[in-house]
Amino acid sequence: MGFIRSFTFSFSRLGRTVLAVAALCSVSASTASAQMSASVSGIVTDPSGATIAGAEVIVKNAETGLVRITSTNASGRYLVLALPVGAYGITVTARGFRGPVTRTEIQLVIGQEAQVDFQLTVSGPETTIEVRGDVSAVNTSTRDISGLVGEQQVKDLPLNGRSYDLLMPLNPGIVNFTSQKTGGTGISNSTTANNFAVSGNRPQQNLFLLNGVEYTGAAENNMQPGGTSGMLLGVDAVREFNVLRDSYGAEFGKRPGGQVLIVTQSGTNQLHGALFEFLRNNALDAPNFFDQGDAPPFQRNQFGASLGGPIRKGKTFAFGSYEGFRQHLHQTSVAFVPDLASRAAAVPSVQPLLNLWPTPSASDPDFSGIAEVFSSPLQTIREDFGTARVDHIFSQKDTASAIYTVDDGNDFTATPLNPFSADVMTLREQVLSLEETHVFSPSLLNNVRFGFSRAGYFFTGEPTPGTPAVNVPGFLVGLPVGAVVVGGSAASNPAATLGLAGSNNGSNLSIARNLFTFEDRMSWTRGRHQFNFGLWLQRFQSNENIALSQYGQATFTSLQTFLQGTASSFLYNPAPTRMNWRSLFGAWYVEDVIRLKPSLTISLGFRDEFTTGWNEAHGRAANYTYTNGVIDTAPRIGGSLFTANNAKFLPQPRVGIAWSPFGRKTVFRTGFGMYNDLQDALGYRADQNAPFNPVYSIPNFAVSKFPIDPAAPVPATAKLVPGGVQPDMKTPTLISWSLRVERELSLRTSLTVGYIGSHGYHELIGIDANEPFPVICPASPCPATYPAGFGALAGTPVPTGTFFVPTNVRANPAIANTWTWFSTGDSSYHALQVDANHRFSSGFSLRGVYTFSKALDDGDSLNATTSGGGPALASNPFNLASDKGLATYDVQHMLSANATYQLPFGRGQRYA
Structure with missing residues (x-):
């Protein structure tokens, strides 16, 4: 746990003391500018x-x-x-x-x-x-604010790391998936953010809106915002946020998951501010099972200040906030390394590679050629967050605001499996919002917003400085040593025989994402009708170099083959190329909120979304197509990644009903909607194709042949390893429905019980597109055998006439196996949600939520790092239903409770 010291000083809340207690455990429509107002x-x-x-x-x-x-x-x-x-x-x-x-x-x-x-x-x-x-605590409109995390909770509930998105599971239907994925938050090249599954949707399908503008992150395949610390800093700059979880109105789109609406603090007519520092260290830490003696050193400092007030009272207001994060952490890990006998038995060409692991001592535990080495390598993190906001009231009819947010950081982390290998990351995220609201008349209002979002990211894995590993020669001339995998399937596979050595296979990666957003919303009230119209346009740019195997990866099937210097395969990209992807996303919507009578409101909406596809600025979009179901040997090259753009017209009806038949203390709310997942992170697969980013696999490669000259001709035995996406990809689509009953128990207390369901189709799923077609087993002996797990039958031929997939051939023998994204996945979600909420009153608030749910799919992992222990590729691409089961983020029972009590001491309290 460690020792935690903090102090705060607030001009506006001097003398106020708040005691907050939170518990979180898992067991096993719309109006103009309503987004942020x-x-x-x-x-x-x-x-x-x-x-x-x-x-x-x-x-x-x-x-x-x-x-x-x-x-x-x-x-x-x-x-x-x-x-x-x-x-x-x-x-x-x-x-x-x-x-x-x-x-x-x-x-x-x-x-x-x-x-x-x-x-x-x-x-x-x-x-x-x-x-x-x-x-009243009961919401009688069709709008859903049940996902609100209010100012009191944001400021007062304790947070490990002060990452305010960790408050999201205070709402029903939200699962924190971060701890379930492999890799460490803040050090993964797949994501830098906390991961949350909202109402059964994938973490990648959430959308964060900061003051109405998309808050984007940057990584290989998950663009949720988060800094190098793995946190979402700036809690003192946040006033409140609301998580729309399902069946939301026509003004919201681009993602089918949770819409996280964040509003920053603003200046007021009163000067207000705060100074703070939070310190956490190892003073009270107890050693864990792997620590050798005392708990290793640890220190985390979070510090900052905020200040807001009037520039001109009643007219112009300003607010600013800064938070710094510094961490020095030694975390004990166990590395599996070649023991002394194995090192002595290695052939001469392998001897330099042995320096990629720590040398064990004679007293270290030894298991058949492998020794355990305990170490506590250092992780350092620096992150700085800042927000500046200016609001101006021109008149009763005109208001405007300008808000800029930046988060900048870097980290250096030794990998958990080997202290001689380290991950290095730099990351900067920026959001700019310019907004103006004009009231033409009491019945006609318009809101216009311009936004700019940018996320720049660099990640590499390299030998840890100061260790013998830095002197190991590279696999490719002029480059650092690549990845060495022994007895595993991936460079970061925790089940490998030896810990990851050398560089991460996903090294030297960089992304610069730019989102230029324009949005205009108009609301017109006439009689019982409130008409809402909106237009949203987003110009997308992603300039990226995320081709894998830039330093090479040597894979050995066992420790013995490694010591003999024979790799089962060697992967390398001789000529990585930076890609420049472009697209235009857009949407328009109309909505009519009809108040048929005081007890009945109906919202009828329609939203249409579209994109111009996934296009490369210099005509370098390479993607594989298929002939008679078999992948072609050479990719198709052009300006677009797709052979057909199936996202030109994406209709999405939205319906909401709020009915109070017994007075306003009881409300029945139901909703239905279609939602699409506009694809803006396809580079992870699109950047892996020849001829601009060719990845070759050389079988049975001898270590003695290192180093390879990238400019030399590719060996005749090498085969291309395609990436890519389905050339006629469909847009992932979700149909969602809900029914909730909300009852007022007192003015500030309510109870909500609801059912939420959804069905997703065209979901992205990883498939080996070069799998051979299933065939009928010929006469005995059949080349197919029972897999492990069948007891005495394991390894014996299956009966004649059985369908099987040959393992020693490929559909197209001219190329290697692939990792291709197809839009052929399905998902479903059903949940009972209960929410008991007592809003802050007389110094006390209390909320408890419970979810009983089941999330099913046939695959939800976009790569091995984010698979959470699930399969990263479809086991049988010809029968995806065979993989259908519980989603990796499925949690059947979720219970969350939080309470805040304000002590009755200080200014304005009972005991002043």
Whole structure:
């Protein structure tokens, strides 16, 4: 656990002490600019219940003084859209009625449409009536805010590493998948982020929106945001966030998983800020099973400051935040290395490679030529996060904001399986948001947003400096030594006979992703109808060099063949080429929110998404096609990776219903929608194809032939190893439906019970496209044998007439086996979700959620690193149903609970 020291100082909350306790355990529609804002509506009536038309309604932000004025329509209803989150007061005045009447301390949260009704009394002595109190805990609109993680939780709940996305599982239906994947967060070339499965969707299918603009990461195949620490820093810059988990409205798209809507803090009319430092070290750490003596050294410092306030009161506001992360960690690991006898038996050509592992001592445990070596190599991480925001109120009809966020870091980590091999990463993520909201009239509003997102990433694996491994000659002339795999199938395979040695097979990788986004949303209210229209365009650029095997990888089937210097295969890319991928993503949508009566609201929406495909800026898109079902020997080359763009028209209907038949304390909500997963991370497979990034496999390669000149002719025995994607790929699609019942138990307490289901198709799945076709076993003896696990039958021929897949041939013998992504996967999810929530009141909040679910698919791993122990490739590409089973992120029972209690001491408290 370690010793944790922290201090904070807040100008706005001086003397306030908060005690937060959290427990998390796993057992076994829309309005214009509603993405990042809130709205308020209600009905004004007289004492008899008759509605009052023409009443003036003034909505005022208590923090900035922003004022919006409207009036009730013929039905006595008012609606105010696109309000920044925060505390509000609402004042209603009507001719012939006593007033004005004001309700204060109304807290609006992200995505909320609060229902605030007023009942006016008949004329009498002029007086001002003020009522304090928040809105009902029950949401009577079609909008879903049940995934809200509010300001109180974000600031007060304890977080290991202060990564606020770790609060996402406080909501039902969300599984933290990070600990289940192989590889360490912050050191993997596959992802730098925490992984969450939302409502049965893959972690790669979530979308993070920071102030309405996509917050992208950069890695091989998972673009979720996260720094080199593996954390999502900036908790002091975040006001609140909402996770839309399923059946959301037509304004949301690009991904079918969770839509994580994050709102940063802003300046107000009051100066507010904080200073903080959090220290964690090994002072109280107990040694674990592998530690040799005391717990190894560890120190983590997180420090920073934030400050916000007015530049011009009531007009212009500024906010800034900085957080630094520094970590020095020694983590004990066990490396499996050649023992002293094996080293003595190695042929001369292998002797230099033995320096890629630590030399064991005579006292180290020894197992048939392999020794265990314990070590505590150093991991160092530096990460810096900053946010700057400016908001300006031009008038009651015009507001604007500009927000810039940057996260920059690097790390150096010795691999868990060998202290002589290290991973090095640098990463910078940036998001810029420019937004303007204009109110043409109380019934017509427009919001326009420009966004720019950039993520730059570099990853390499190399021998650890200061060790003998740095002097080992490279496999390719002029390059560092490559990867050595002994008794395993991949350079990072933890089941290998010996620990990974040399460089990671995915070394010298770099990506620079640029997303240019334009978005315009308009809302028009007319009678019972609220029409919403939107246009979203995103220009995508990915300039990347992520070809594998740039330093080469030598694979040995066993320790014996390694000591003899005979590799079963040697992979290398003699001429890696940087690729420049381009695409245009777009969508338009229309939606009609119909309030048929006060107890019934229906949302009917339609969204159409499209892309221009996956295109290389210089015509270097290489991809393999198929003739009569057999992969061709040479790839097709052109400007597009696809032979046909099947993403020109992606229709997505969306429907939502909110019904309160027994009054507003009970609400039934149901939703249905189609969602697509627009592909913007295909480079991991698209960058592995000849002729621009050829990867060759040389069988039965002698170590004595190293080094190879990359410019020399390729040996005649070498075969190309294709990558690529399905040339006529379909866009992954999800159909989602839900039914929830929400009941108000008290003004601030609610209970929600719901069923959520979904079906996904055209999901990406890894397949060996060069598998031979199944054939019928001929007369005895059959060349196919029973696999291990069949007891006495293992290794014996299967009966004549059995279908089998030959293992010693390929469909196209001119090339090697492939790792190709096909859009042929299926998935399903069904869940019961329960959510009991007591909102913060009188210094106390409490929430508990439970999910009983099952997630099924026929494969969800895009590479071995993120497979979480599941198969990375389809076992039988001719019968994908044979792989159908529980998803790698399936957790049948999930329970999460959190509570916050504010001690009654300090300014404004009972015991001041």
